[in-house]
Amino acid sequence: MMIISEIARWAIPFILFTVPLYGFLRRVPVYETFVEGAENGFKTAVKIIPFLIGMLVSVRVFVDSGALDIAADFLSPVFERMGWNSDLLSIIPLAIMRPLSGSGSLGVATQIIDQYGPDSFLGRLASTLQGSTDTTFFVLAVYFGSVGIKKCRYAIKVGLLADITGLIASIWIVSQVFS
Amino acid sequence: MVNIIWLIMLICGIITAAVKGNIEQVTESALKAAELGIEVAIQLMGVMSLWMGIMHIAEKAGLIQALAKISGPLVRKLFPSLRTDSPAFGPIIMNLCANILGLGNAATPFGLKAMQELQKENPHPDTASPAMITFLALNTSCLTLIPASIIAVRMKAGSENPTEIIGTTIFATGCAMVAAVIFDYLFRKRNKL
Numbered sequence: 353m354m355i356i357s358e359i360a361r362w363a364i365p366f367i368l369f370t371v372p373l374y375g376f377l378r379r380v381p382v383y384e385t386f387v388e389g390a391e392n393g394f395k396t397a398v399k400i401i402p403f404l405i406g407m408l409v410s411v412r413v414f415v416d417s418g419a420l421d422i423a424a425d426f427l428s429p430v431f432e433r434m435g436w437n438s439d440l441l442s443i444i445p446l447a448i449m450r451p452l453s454g455s456g457s458l459g460v461a462t463q464i465i466d467q468y469g470p471d472s473f474l475g476r477l478a479s480t481l482q483g484s485t486d487t488t489f490f491v492l493a494v495y496f497g498s499v500g501i502k503k504c505r506y507a508i509k510v511g512l513l514a515d516i517t518g519l520i521a522s523i524w525i526v527s528q529v530f531s
Numbered sequence: 532m533v534n535i536i537w538l539i540m541l542i543c544g545i546i547t548a549a550v551k552g553n554i555e556q557v558t559e560s561a562l563k564a565a566e567l568g569i570e571v572a573i574q575l576m577g578v579m580s581l582w583m584g585i586m587h588i589a590e591k592a593g594l595i596q597a598l599a600k601i602s603g604p605l606v607r608k609l610f611p612s613l614r615t616d617s618p619a620f621g622p623i624i625m626n627l628c629a630n631i632l633g634l635g636n637a638a639t640p641f642g643l644k645a646m647q648e649l650q651k652e653n654p655h656p657d658t659a660s661p662a663m664i665t666f667l668a669l670n671t672s673c674l675t676l677i678p679a680s681i682i683a684v685r686m687k688a689g690s691e692n693p694t695e696i697i698g699t700t701i702f703a704t705g706c707a708m709v710a711a712v713i714f715d716y717l718f719r720k721r722n723k724l
Contacts, residue, residue, distance in 0.1 A: 389587025483678030
């Protein structure tokens with residue numbers, strides 16, 4: 353734990369130190385080359401804007417209108433029949449939010465943690481779930497958008513199936529470890 | 532699939548707001564989201580330029596190619612459609628390492644650089660190649676050793692042991708990542724790619 357956080361702390365300064373110095377020793381005109389590359393970064397950021405806005409508008413309307421909560425209510429009886437207790441049902445809004453919006457799901461997770469306590473079963477589950485996957489729709493919009501990919505094929509299916517696996521794994525491991 | 536999900540979210544949201552008599556919310560949310568898109572892009576612009584600049588030096592100095600060469604058989608196995616000396620391997624490795632270390636700001640530029648390299652080998656520039664989908668799948672489920680933001684939330688909420696969820700998180704992400712690789716493989720097989 354300590355070692356990992358130390359590595360994370362040093363990683364970026366290390367790269368910023370090593371790469372330009374090594375480049376210089378290999379006779380690369382470092383400043384010029386940096387500027388050339390940085391220009392590319394600027395262009396890429398502009399390129400993802402339409403994809404980002406498209407995705408954000410749809411997600412925000414869905415979440416802010418309360419449609420997400422209705423979807424969660426609608427799914428509750430399904431999961432209840434699968435044997436989930438009422439405790440677990442409170443995690444459904446977070447589970448739906450997780451692939452859609454990073455800041456949104458962090459908000460929901462924070463709310464669950466504050467309401468039930470960080471060291472409760474639900475608090476631990478929400479923490480684990482929040483940390484266990486990335487925001488699938490955001491990554492899809494940004495990564496594919498940056499090179500102008502419009503047809504995503506089966507990418508979203510793979511991403512969502514992985515998210516569901518992460519959800520099931522979170523529930524299983526948290527009930528195993530903390531009970 | 533993306534088209535359907537996108538439409539369903541939008542339509543369901545508008546209908547819900549209408550039924551609840553709260554239709555103004557739609558206008559507000561849609562306009563705010565559009566603004567947010569620009570904000571996120573502008574935030575990305577700075578870090579992107581920084582890392583793309585550094586990556587360009589690394590490329591010219593031969594570091595990226597060297598990294599790609601030592602990337603090991605495991606990563607190469609995940610991308611069977613790429614040539615073994617593909618320049619995409621360098622940024623792919625950098626991206627996965629940054630993700631694992633929880634350096635989100637650095638991970639995205641490396642990831643986008645990898646996408647650019649993958650796009651060069653893509654025969655249909657508007658359609659995702661199998662290698663791109665594999666890379667995306669790895670990314671959305673990528674292991675993070677220290678989930679920093681949620682630990683901060685737990686600390687603030689007065690947890691007795693804010694970091695106790697690291698183990699469970701690593702387990703859950705590991706499962707998600709393995710699932711992503713397996714499902715990706717199955718879909719690839721089914722589509723004969």
